[in-house]
Amino acid sequence: MAKRRITQETFDAAVRENMEEFEMDPDEALREAVEQFESQGVDLSCIVKAVPAASSNEKQEEQTHEVLQALDSLRIGKDSASVMEVTADMKSFTEHCSLGFAQRYLAAQKDAYPVILAYCKKSMEEQEAVFTAVSALAALTDGQPDLLDAEGQQFLLNVLKKYKADPSVTCVAICAVRRCCLKHEQNRQDLVKGGILPLLTGAMTQHSARAELVKEASAALRFMTFDDDVRVTFGHAHEHAKMIVLEQNGLKVLVEAAKAHLDNTSVLSELCATLSRLAVRNEFCQDICDLGGLKLIMTLLADSYESPELVRQVLSAIRAIAGNDDVKDAVVNAGGVQLIVIAMNRHMSNCAVCEQGCACLSVLALRKPNNCKVIMENGGALAAVQAMKTHANAVNVQKQACMLMRNLVSRMSNLSQPILELGAEALITQALQTHQDCGDVGKAALRDLGCKVELRELWTGKHGSLTH
Structure with missing residues (x-):
């Protein structure tokens, strides 16, 4: 309710x-x-x-929240004041909007958007003013992408074109774009039509040494490939991913950016997440490898054991690009199986790492008997069994582990016995009892492992009484 x-x-x-x-x-x-x-x-x-704080004007009984006090001051000067004259109020407004969603929501209810946009348009000619105004816009639209209208979209595109040489303005404008594209398909499509993609990839290339900007631009590109707006039946996520790769050379831009930030785990984590979203075609997966992306991802996995978040994103990237059968072999030949198993064992208590690790091994095993052998020899099945024991309540860990067991034995029935000796049957049975979602994949795993499976006949299609 x-x-x-x-x-x-x-x-x-x-x-x-x-x-x-x-x-x-x-x-x-x-x-x-x-x-x-x-x-x-x-x-x-x-x-x-x-x-509510007491207002600074004469009417002492007039009490209002600080975000609204700042907004009122901005509203008074909207037609006459320049941004530089109201910098303190603008910064105060931004600060209070950044405190939490409730403050931003309240400001929006009191018509803050047209006030802030008016200052944005007025600030266009001066770097410091435009930075202050766009910061306020980015803060206000966080979690409220519906506020952005066609004028606001055009303003952000104009800022990114005019100030492309200025990293601080570019970064805050991209932040505003990213926030307005989360859960908002129309904003994404309008901005892409307006030419946002070359501005994002161009900013990453031009300011490749700026970690914060690279992260923002990578995240904004990733958000363009989301399909998260419940109001829209069909989004353009796939088309946007193709445009980023084919028209903007996005894979090369991301791989090159990663090479420039090998010592920054949060940037690398973000770049891996975006690469995963772009691996939507067989040939794109191959392209990532050819550009040195696979080598880079493998190096990251080998060097970054301490950061579970980065390990999770790297595993997710491997899982995405290993959809291509040639890439599967390249991952295995590069020692990927050993690295994935080591990562899982190191972060066994981390649910997300275990889920991605099992999923990675499962993809590598699919239709590849030789890879199955390598996974068994390097303790992949044992790691999956351990993950099932450790995360009995995590449905996705259970599902991915079941999928891995099934893929290991579907073309290599001789592996069934060693997997059963690890205690897989009892764990899969338990997963079936605990999680409804494990039904199909769990039963398929038991069947392919040669175990007895109870496949209930739910309905025979015959007429008759429902009572016995």
């Missing part, structure tokens, strides 16, 4: 009442109001949980 919602004004009135009627101090009044509404099942995720 949907939770009830209240307005900010209702919440603020309750806090004020607690202070005036019940003489509570501000902190207690706030705590009491939160508890009161939550106990009534009210959703407070969009409510600023703070005591």
Whole structure:
């Protein structure tokens, strides 16, 4: 059932009442109001949980939240003041929007977007002013991509064209683009039509030494390949991925950027995540290898054992590019199986690493008897069994491990016995009982391992009484 919602004004009135009627101090009044509404099942995720501050103007009884005070000051000067004259208010607004979604939501409810956009357009000729204005826009639209309109889209594209030599302005403009493209298919399509892709890849190439900018641009490219807007039946995720690769030489841009940041795990992690999203065709997987991407990914896996997040992204990238059968062999020949198993054993307590590790080995084993042999010899099945034991409640770990067992034995029945000796049957049976989602893959694994499987006949198609 949907939770009830209240307005900010209702919440603020309750806090004020607690202070005036019940003489509570501000902190207690706030705590009491939160508890009161939550106990009534009210959703407070969009409510600023703070005591409104006294306004700086004459009317002392006029109390409002700091984000709205900053917005009011900006609104007063919207038609006459330049951005430089309201820099302090603009920075205050940005700061308060960055505190949490509730502050941004409240500002948007009070029509902040047209005010900020007016300053954005006014700031276009001066670097410092444009940086301040775009920062405010990026903060306001975080989690609220619907705010961005055609004017806002055009403004961001113009900023990226005009200030392409300026890394700080470029970085904050790309941040705004990224935020406006999350869960918003229309913004993605409009911006791509407006020419955002060459601006993103161009920024990565031009400012390849700037770690923060490379990360932002890589993330923005990745977001263009998402299909996460529930309001849209069919998105352009696949088309965008193809455009990034074929028209913007995106794979080369990403691989080159990774080579420039070999000592920065957070940048590498981001670049691997984006490469994974672009490996949507057999030939793209091969291209990543030919550009030195596979060698780079293998080096990362060998050198970055300490960072589970980077290991997870690297495994995800291997999983994506190993969809190509030639790449499967290249990964195995480069010692990939050993590295994946070592990574799984090192981070056995990390659910995401175990899931990606099993998935990687599963992809490498598919239709490749020789690879299955290598996976068995290097303890891949044992690592999967251990992962199943360690993460009994993680449905995706269980599914990927079952898939791996099945792929190992589907063309190599002689591997069934050694896998069963590791205790696989009991673990798969347990996964079937615990997780409904494991049904098909679990039963298929048991069947191919030569175990007895109960395949219930759900419906025979015959007429008759439902009672026995």
